[in-house]
Amino acid sequence: xxxxxxxxxxxxxxxxxxxxxxxxxxxxxxxxxxxxxxxxxxxxxxxxxxxxxxxxxxxxxxxxxxxxxxxxxxxxxxxxxxxxxxxxxxxxxxxxxxxxxxxxxxxxxxxxxxxxxxxxxxxxxxxxxxxxxxxxxxxxxxxxxxxxxxxxxxxxxxxxxxxxxxxxxxxxxxxxxxxxxxxxxxxxxxxxxxxxxxxxxxxxxxxxxxxxxxxxxxxxxxxxxxxxxxxxxxxxxxxxxxxxxxxxxxxxxxxxxxxxxxxxxxxxxxxxxxxxxxxxxxxxxxxxxxxxxxxxxxxxxxxxxxxxxxxxxxxxxxxxxxxxxxxxxx
Numbered sequence: 001x002x003x004x005x006x007x008x009x010x011x012x013x014x015x016x017x018x019x020x021x022x023x024x025x026x027x028x029x030x031x032x033x034x035x036x037x038x039x040x041x042x043x044x045x046x047x048x049x050x051x052x053x054x055x056x057x058x059x060x061x062x063x064x065x066x067x068x069x070x071x072x073x074x075x076x077x078x079x080x081x082x083x084x085x086x087x088x089x090x091x092x093x094x095x096x097x098x099x100x101x102x103x104x105x106x107x108x109x110x111x112x113x114x115x116x117x118x119x120x121x122x123x124x125x126x127x128x129x130x131x132x133x134x135x136x137x138x139x140x141x142x143x144x145x146x147x148x149x150x151x152x153x154x155x156x157x158x159x160x161x162x163x164x165x166x167x168x169x170x171x172x173x174x175x176x177x178x179x180x181x182x183x184x185x186x187x188x189x190x191x192x193x194x195x196x197x198x199x200x201x202x203x204x205x206x207x208x209x210x211x212x213x214x215x216x217x218x219x220x221x222x223x224x225x226x227x228x229x230x231x232x233x234x235x236x237x238x239x240x241x242x243x244x245x246x247x248x249x250x251x252x253x254x255x256x257x258x259x260x261x262x263x264x265x266x267x268x269x270x271x272x273x274x275x276x277x278x279x280x281x282x283x284x285x286x287x288x289x290x291x292x293x294x295x296x297x298x299x300x301x302x303x304x305x306x307x308x309x310x311x312x313x314x315x316x317x318x319x320x321x322x323x324x325x326x327x328x329x330x
Contacts, residue, residue, distance in 0.1 A: 002073065003034070090265060092217060105134060137159060162186070188212070191317075192209050210222050216296075221234045232315075235312055241262065242263075243287075244259070245258050259295065259296070260298045267292060301316060302314075
């Protein structure tokens with residue numbers, strides 16, 4: 001469970017109380033603050049003071065298999081309070097193996113990581129290079145938020161891949177970046193606007209529009225932009241099922257607007273210590289009562305891809321009043 005001490009104190013306290021974590025790994029300069037949030041309820045390991053940290057962690061870890069929880073990430077969402085989304089090792093491995101193939105990442109690639117580790121898309125930045133033998137270049141928080149510094153970091157490190165929200169990409173283009181480095185662009189976390197899409201096309205970039213809620217393991221669909229008028233969110237990644245249903249949970253015709261539901265290997269185990277909310281959002285698949293699907297709250301329709309090759313999902317907005325800013329639900 002990642003904690004960012006730059007986040008509001010109330011949020012951090014709530015996460016620690018709700019999750020009841022037994023162990024906190026931190027640094028000595030953060031110990032006083034984080035211990036004041038925890039009280040006497042958990043142990044601490046300071047990675048800059050203690051040796052053989054991995055051995056100490058291993059002692060408190062249970063046996064791990066594919067069904068074990070790899071991480072619990074707290075999101076905000078439309079309920080107002082953070083929800084701990086539990087993702088299994090199997091779901092995470094499926095995601096990473098799919099991303100390795102499409103949009104693609106190899107041992108020769110490098111990625112510039114610009115995302116706080118409390119946002120689930122950072123998991124791609126950290127672990128995809130590790131499983132592929134590639135390189136992860138971690139930008140400081142200050143660099144990630146400053147367009148000029150980020151522009152210089154891209155020019156200096158020349159990453160082959162970078163992932164960010166539309167706000168960050170727009171920020172870069174507005175200070176004169178034109179992607180002369182030919183970085184493969186992964187854009188997601190919120191809707192892709194027409195003006196940013198135009199920037200992408202003018203720079204002749206290799207751009208992928210990524211879509212997915214935290215509850216279905218980071219990205220669930222992806223789409224390579226080709227310069228058309230409407231950016232699709234594409235087709236599902238490996239071992240992922242997408243359903244476009246009406247209010248009675250029946251499939252809508254091709255081109256008709258419906259609610260997006262997602263199932264498959266990437267589906268979260270549910271919300272930590274919130275069984276009622278889990279039952280509300282993770283429902284039984286109406287076409288297979290042995291499987292569950294997640295109710296995203298997003299409105300979509302099936303349309304042809306801009307290249308006319310295959311069907312792709314087109315994002316049309318929310319079915320509720322939730323909005324996204326810098327990838328965060330409000």
